[in-house]
Amino acid sequence: MNSRADSSLVLAIELAVCCIALAALLVPEWDVALVKVETVPSGAEIRLSNGLVFTSPAEIPVLSGGTDITVSLDGYASADTTVTLGDSGVVVTLGYVFEVEVTSAPSGALVLADGEIAGTTPVTLRFDRPGRHVLEVLSDDSLSMRDTVVLASNRPRSVHFDFPLRTPQGLVFIPPGIHDFASGSDDRSLRREVALDGYYLATCEVTNSMFCAFLNCADSMIPHDSSGIGPRTELLDSLFRCDYPIEIEVLPEGFAVREGLEQYPVRGVSWEACVAFCNWLSSAEGCSFAYRLPTEAEWERAATVGDGRRWPWGDSEPSGNLLNCSDRNEALACREPLLDDGYAETAPVGSFPPNPWGLYDMSGNVWGWCADWAGGAGSPAGDGDTVKCLRGGSWLSSAGDCSCFSRFGASSSLGYPFAGFRVAADRLPDSGSASSNPGDAGSPMPAVTAVPGARFVPSGSLRDGQGR
Template sequence: MISKLIRFICLVSFILMLGCKSKTEKLDDSANSNTESPQRPPAKAPEGMVWIPGGDFMQGAVPNDRMAMDHEKPAHKVHVNGFFMDIHEVTNAEYAKFVDETGYVTVAEREIDWEEMKKQLPQGTEKPHDSILRPGSLVFKKTKSSVPNLYDYSQWWEWKIGANWKHPDGPESDIEGKEDHPVVHIAYEDAIAYCEWAGRRLPTEAEWEYAARAGKTDNKFFWGDDVSQLGSHVNSWEGEFPVENTLEDGFERTAPVMNYPKNDFGLYDMAGNVWEWTGDWYNTDYYEELASNTGAAQNPKGATSAFNPSNPYAEERVIKGGSFLCSASYCASYRISARMATSPDSGMEHLGFRTVWSE
């Protein structure tokens, strides 16, 4: 019974952006817009941003990456124009300023409307007890013993009432002293709202991956191919996931931004720490579509619609970069080409974002 309840809660967590679907659809164009921009900076870099010069690259898994998943293939040629990008993930302090000035309430803080929620669930799903249908978010929990099935994420995720960006580990926690940590428990709509306030947008998946690669054509990681350097370059899980973290990199959960080496474009935390939203729909057919075209795809904005045969009830967006939970045994998503599908409704303890700007 408990296992079924956890699975239900995990499903519920992915559709909590209630009543906001139409609003999100209206925002899609601004989030995915990719206007023409020169290859030299059109202006002085905004504070906290760096210029990413445009160019061509092969998006997707490199040939020597044995850990690459099918949805990272086939690699395909892409051209992106230049753009400005945040040098680090949006922090708690930056998000707090936005909330203070606008009064914005994140998805994880809003009351839940069952009548709206059940429209997005399989027909016949029973309403859970009112004690469960309260605002909250997914929080990571260690297991007490080894986990034989790493595909069952319900074993290490817990729906915690009262968890949100201000209380990342639950209602008893806070962000005091973590002002320079990346903001988490951010749903897609929450990221878009911040972007509109800041006059920015989310990166496309192609822009994000191009920026992360920073000219390293054939490398799996932003620093090269030597995985032994992982602990000194990335905030990730080291040890047996999800039982024990050896803390070799110094942190068990989020780390302050700019704590690890930057890549060759001057960007920090493009691997590990927290996953980052992009503006692209996740579609398992999209890479094949791009690879079938002649020449480089010009500033691709992602698929026109979402499609994931393994998750038919959710329309998902692409997130990039991996998080503090990524390990070699679990997802190894600190690799440049790694990607994951996540429902726009979902805000979790290891999910944040950064912004871009182009004229």
């Protein structure tokens, strides 16, 4: 009997040892100490990896292998750390969080913060470090805007983007704003802030087809010698003040664009001819706008999309896929022999990618006449100044001379084979009564009846042949 009892006791002891060993395997670590955790500032939430939550300052249970904690407090960046048995006490200092509220009109734009997708407007961004941060917003119709914010305190900031609005007629409405006007200078000390009202700008340069429509309607505005002087008339001579062939010819039935050149930018027109075109467009029946040449500041803001970029497409260096300049195909100067844009001289408008606001050929193709005289940033101007400014470079320029800040001055009464223009416009006061949306523009250019037999189709808008 004693031997049987001894055997049962041994079996019981062995079973107990097995249970203890199994428990040790299932629970590898036990709370073995309490360690005090403080935070700066105090009152932060301390969340342990096992789900327990404390408020600082607090003594928390620490495992033999250490305990992972997350410390968080509104207005501050969360911090993760590990508390070990060797710590007599832990102090966690929380850094500021920098909030930026991003809104846009219209809303719903995709927001990128420092190149990473961060949501859609309206959205509040939280940065855990001060300094410069780049914000970019993309609208549903692929327009984009960019701004840089400098965060130095944890006070909430707000950034609002007003997107340009496209109209069905080939104009883009540029919202009002403050522009850091460079006026052709890379010297920031010469820049000045210019407050601009909202305005419209054509997405493309005026084409030969558009200008030809004007010529065939201009008899009542400008003396027209229908007898012709060789291939020219007094009308053409008054508008194209140059001695080289132009791309519009005179037929017995009227003016016509040389075949195949309808969608190329008109060039060789003087500044005064551009003003005459704008005046005609403004006085045409059914117009909702007053047309004019853009000012330098308006042109520059549209080209740089308001963020001061050197090139309309962004920061990458020029290539033959981005602009039309004096490349290997251009025989007169060939300033960029390593580039190939595919054209010897001008290219059809809209042949190269637009800038983020949907504007084509803001670099290269033809220099664009502006309303201002060419005195430069900070120079006083008068109505009598006849040297006017051109911006953006051309097919005869080096790539460097096609930047958003490139400019030069020329006589307003002469035409040049590398100079053209695009129109700006202001909505007439009573034309917006039907709609408060600047993008709901009325018809800016009336249909023009073609002279029978002439080889051109006048445009019904300021779009190019591809609907841009």
